[in-house]
Amino acid sequence: MLKILVIDEIQERALEICEGLTRAGHMVAAVLPDAIELHDRVQQLQPDVVLINTESPSRDTLENLAVLDRKMPRPVLMFAEDDADDVIRQAMRAGVSSYVVDGLAPERLQSLLKVATLRFEEYLALRQERDEAQRKLSERTLVDRAKGILMKSRNMSEDEAYHALRKLAMERGRKIGEVAEQIISAADLLLG
Numbered sequence: 001m002l003k004i005l006v007i008d009e010i011q012e013r014a015l016e017i018c019e020g021l022t023r024a025g026h027m028v029a030a031v032l033p034d035a036i037e038l039h040d041r042v043q044q045l046q047p048d049v050v051l052i053n054t055e056s057p058s059r060d061t062l063e064n065l066a067v068l069d070r071k072m073p074r075p076v077l078m079f080a081e082d083d084a085d086d087v088i089r090q091a092m093r094a095g096v097s098s099y100v101v102d103g104l105a106p107e108r109l110q111s112l113l114k115v116a117t118l119r120f121e122e123y124l125a126l127r128q129e130r131d132e133a134q135r136k137l138s139e140r141t142l143v144d145r146a147k148g149i150l151m152k153s154r155n156m157s158e159d160e161a162y163h164a165l166r167k168l169a170m171e172r173g174r175k176i177g178e179v180a181e182q183i184i185s186a187a188d189l190l191l192g
Contacts, residue, residue, distance in 0.1 A: 002026045002113060005047035007061075009033050013053060020106035021051075026113075035064040042072055049075045049113060052096075053104055056082035062094040069095025073127075075120035077112060079104040097123065139177035146180035149187045 004026050008014035011033070018028045029045040032038070035052070042050065050068075054061070057080060065076060075097045080087075083101040091099050098116040143165065150161035165183070169176040 002048040002117075003029045003046070004049045004051050004113075005029045005041065005045060006031045006051050006053070007033075007035055007038070008053040010053075016106075017051065017053060017104060020104075020109050023106070024110045024113075035061040038064040039068055039071065042068060042074060047074065049077060049116065051077045051079075051113075053079045054081075056080055056087060057091050057094075057096075062090055065091075065094040065096065073120070073124065075113075075116045077116040139175075139180070142177050142180040142184060146183040149183055153187070 004021055006014055006017050006021070006028055008017060008031070011031075014031045018031060021028055029047040030041060032041060038050070050065075052061070057065075057078065068074065068076075073095065076095055077098050077100070078091055078096045079100050080091075081101065081103075082088075088099050088101075097120040098112060100112060143162070146165055147158055147161040150156050150164055151158060154161075154164075156164065165176055165179055169179040172179065
């Protein structure tokens with residue numbers, strides 16, 4: 001059972017969606033007429049999925065989805081009539097997991113929710129891999145700068161500088177990147 005936040009500017013259509021979700025065994029967390037308070041409502045309700053039904057996503061909706069994607073990412077399933085490539089692209093960039101054109105059919109709802117959730121999980125895994133790679137690259141850059149400082153100030157070889165960094169990190173119970181950052185900060189302070 002998924003807890004779903006429904007956004008639809010047309011109340012009658014929203015009620016049909018809620019009925020379809022309930023019949024499929026899901027819980028409707030709330031129904032909103034627009035995405036203006038999306039971040040606050042998601043924070044308050046903690047839905048598993050955000051479902052949006054619209055003619056065409058507005059700029060405000062896309063901006064609110066992008067903020068949500070950065071701060072509290074959730075699977076977003078969007079039903080829209082607008083099939084323009086640029087609109088779909090903007091929606092996907094804003095964090096929409098699945099963009100469905102051609103209306104919402106209750107019999108397809110369950111499988112579309114699965115697709116949106118699975119796509120979102122893949123997206124999160126890729127985002128975590130990217131963040132880890134960026135962290136490692138940043139740490140590597142710090143270590144290289146710190147080695148350069150040690151090589152220059154202590155007349156060490158690159159290998160000796162690396163071993164000195166590693167030894168200092170182990171003695172202090174810190175990560176080598178943290179020690180490298182401390183050496184860089186101290187050098188900046190001393191050398192101005």
